[in-house]
Amino acid sequence: MMETMDKPFEIDDIECAYIGNYSSDLFETQGHTAPIVADWLGMTPIPITRIENACASSGSALREGAMAIASGMYDIVLVGGMEKMTNLPTEGVTDVLASAADGLYEVPAGLTFPGIFGAIAKAHMDRYETNLDHLLKVGIKNHNNGALNPKAQFNVTIQDMMDRRKARAEQRGQPVPDWQTELDFLHDEQANPWIAWPLRLYDCAPITDGASCILLVSSEIAHNFTDRPVSLAGIGQASGKPLHDADELTSLSAAKEASRQAYEMAGITADDVDVAEVHDCFTIAEIVATEDLGFFVPGEGPRAVDEGRTALDGDRPINTSGGLKSKGHPVGASGVGQVVEIYHQLRGEAGERQAKKSKVEVGLTHNVGGTGGTCVVNVLRME
Amino acid sequence: MMETMDKPFEIDDIECAYIGNYSSDLFETQGHTAPIVADWLGMTPIPITRIENACASSGSALREGAMAIASGMYDIVLVGGMEKMTNLPTEGVTDVLASAADGLYEVPAGLTFPGIFGAIAKAHMDRYETNLDHLLKVGIKNHNNGALNPKAQFNVTIQDMMDRRKARAEQRGQPVPDWQTELDFLHDEQANPWIAWPLRLYDCAPITDGASCILLVSSEIAHNFTDRPVSLAGIGQASGKPLHDADELTSLSAAKEASRQAYEMAGITADDVDVAEVHDCFTIAEIVATEDLGFFVPGEGPRAVDEGRTALDGDRPINTSGGLKSKGHPVGASGVGQVVEIYHQLRGEAGERQAKKSKVEVGLTHNVGGTGGTCVVNVLRME
Known part of the structure; x- marks a missing residue:
């Protein structure tokens, strides 16, 4: 955010800070990370606090920062998130992430997050007319956006990846696959193996190291x-039952409740949202999110993808940044990272990935922790 | 706290919650504990957030709860803390706690928390006239208080422990040790072995499973x-450099800054504090705390212990609950646990361990995370 600040400020101006982080404990054997951040950045002795709500950690951190300002105690609060995930091999990362699920009832049953969202996808397919192509098209769209985001971990389209594979085969004198479309490529079990049916590799957000940060200040x-400030017009956070105890699999109750709170505070409805970053840890998660948020009625999310309504040039652009799928998902950092993208979109400075619609005044972020145990929704508005 | 509530309330009245926890990740391989707590207590869908600032986690959680109310967003907030430490063997616990120190500069040098506070004790002995007896007398005092606290993990005096050892030896026909005083017993290397010189076993708070909880409501x-409500008159939180980078070893800068903030908000000075719970993770930590908080000038803390000024019948009773030393130290729960004790003291309902002085109207809690990376100080007042 520093690069887009119009006016300079000093680190000594910051009065209070929050850092969202899921598990530096398990990823790095380092707890109590907040004061270490303060020490490295030269921010001591200001109060700094780590917030942990799994993949919604920095979403929750932002909410704490907003309330700290609203309380009247502070006017200038730094809010960020971070995660260093690549210390561990992939299986280790999967295990650490699984510890955000319920360790009594879910993990011992063999559930990992790909498995959990695979079950959600299967339930959505059973209940509605959702099919594998719908899921894959979410990934295609998000990579199209991420290819326009220089900060994306995979800033490359699926088409590019397919073409590179074909070119490489040709160079090596190997048989060139006869993929004609991105969907051909994504349906190839060699190129895009199953992870947890019906989810394939390219349905899953990657493992990412990353950090995010914004400066929250009082409106005065x-x-x-x-x-050109962007205002935080509404914030919502809700808890939900773990998946094993949830009323249904095709919707996250915490997302519905968090968005209800945020819409109410902002005085808007879902229809007023011009652009949104939603928690696409898996492709199905984006579809469920767009339904939970009220952008589309339940079961209509897949068709909206099909019709291109959620693309950059659609009427409801979703994950213009590339989303977690293409931009990357450093879990504790993702919630604030979403806000950074909406900030740029509302200011009209997102460059090639700027939403094409004429009016981009109201933005939303949707950040999920665990199997829907936490959801944080923010409504941002250009003043 | 429920037991001392004068009027009943329903769990559905609670609007928002915070849970302080240091590392369920490393102790229990369970992250994202906040919504699990909400699910078990039947509190979904209210927002609930885990706060992690090492052993000051629930101190920081309380501060978030206070700001949530001050922000005007909520009126009724549940704030608690918890830690389940005994899953691991003692060496494992020591390692988990060490991860609250700096993993780049402190842990690789072999520092564990007993070592860190041993270094602080040595520095205090070098700089002032502090001796081993001063340290041991903090433990004697705190066990005297904890013996009067039915919720203490070790609700037994050092004298009792000594007498039991002698009786057991006699029963078994073994030579009966000739300890005459508690100090004789505590200086016996068999009975009270060195942990990290100059700290012995009975200078260290125990490993504890436990939880704490209070209900914060708006004053209206x-x-x-x-x-008979108790009001939160002042809150302070500060960050400090890790010990390896600190300006001095005999004082924690974060404690001085946090208490300055809390005194200023409450409009009091250190002299106005009638009773305090301070973070005695080791006996030396209590002495340093009483100096950092301004109760005694630097170097006078040990003499205050000698003179009984910090005992139940002293002019400045410290750790009437038994402190972390005797009550126990479930790290993430300790900050709010301190507030529970002060609440009882200010209401005059602490029973046998009620401070003896005539006026007990202003209380203080002092909660430290890591090697002083975080300190939270609260001032509570009987209205």
Whole structure:
């Protein structure tokens, strides 16, 4: 965010800070990370606190920052998130992430997050007319967006990946696969293996190291920092029962409740949202999110993807950043990372990945922890 | 706290919750504990968030709860802490706790928390006239208090422990040790072995499973919950450099800054504090705390212990609950546990361990995370 700040500020101006992080404990054998961040950044002795709500950690951190300002105790609060995941091999990462599920009733049954979202996808396919192509098309769209995002971990389209594979085969004198379309490529079990049916590799967000950060200030002083502030118009956070105890698999109750709170505070409805970053840890998660948020009625999410409504040039652009799928998913950092993208979109400075619609004034972020145990929804507005 | 509530309330009245926990990740391979707590207690879909600042986790959680109320978003907030430490063998616990120190500069040098506080004790002995007896007398005092606390993990005096050992030796026909005083017993290397010189076993808080919880409500509605509310008059939180980078070893800068904030908000000075719970993870930590908080000038803390000023019948009773030393130290729960004790003291309902002085109107809690990376200080007042 520093690069887009219109006016300079000093680190000593920051009065309080929050850092969202899922599990530096298990990824790095390092707890109590908040004051270490303060020490490295030269921010001591300001109060700094680590917030943990699994993959919604920095979403929750932002909410704490907002309330700290609303309380009147502080005017300038730094809010960020971070995760260093690649210390461990892939299986280790899967295990660490699984510990965000219920360790009594879910993990011992063999559930990992690909398995959990695979079950959600299967339930959605059973209940509605959702098919494998719908899932894969979410990934194609998000890679199309991420290819336009220089900060994306995989800033490359599925088409590019397919073409590169064909070119490589040709160079090596191997048989060139006869994929004609991205869907041909994505349906190839060699190129895109099953992870947890009906989810394939390219249905899953990657393992990512990353950090995110924004400066929250009280509205009275926002113009000291930029001539074009973006306001946090609504925040919502809710808890939900773990998946094993949930009422249904095709919807996350916490997402519905968190968005209800955020819409109410902002005084808007789902229809007023121009652009959104939603928690696409798996392709099915984006479809479920767009239904939970009220963008589309339940079961209509897949058709909206099919019709291109969620693409950059659609009427409801979703995950213009590339989403977790293409931008990457450093879990504790993702919630604030979403807000960074919406900030750029509302200011009209997202460059090639700017949403094409004429009006981009209201944005939303949707950040999920665990199997829907936590959901944080923010509504942002260009003043 | 429920038992001392004057008026009943329903769990559905709770609007928001925070849970302080250091590392369920490493102790129990369970992250994202907040919504699991909400699910078990039947509190979904209210927002619930885990706060992690090492052993100051629930101290920080309480501060978030207070700001959530001050923000105007909520009126009734549950704040608690928990830690389940005994899953692991003692060496494992020591390693998990060490991960709250700096993993780049402290842990690889072989530092564990007993070692860190041993170094602090040595520095205090070098700089002032502190001796081993001063340390041991903190433990004697705190066990005297904890023996009066039915919820203490070790609700037994050092004298009792000594007498039991002698009786057991006699029963078994073994030579009966000739300990005459508690100090004789505590200086016996067999009975009280060195852990990290100059700290012995009985200088260290135990490994504990435990939880704590309070209900925070806005002052406007406090009388709906009790006829005798205790108010949170001041809160302070500060970060400090890790020990390896600190300016001095005989004081924690974060404690001085956090208490400055809390005193300022409450409009009091250290002299106004009638009773305090301080973070005695090791006996030396209590002495340093009483100096950092301004109760005694630097170097006078040990003499205050000698003179009985910090005992139940002293002019400045410290750790009437038994402190972490005797009550136990379930790390993420300790900060809110301290507040529970002060709540009882200010209401005059601490029974046999009620501070003896005539006026007990202002209380303080002092909760430290890591090697002083975080400190949270609260000032509580009887209205």
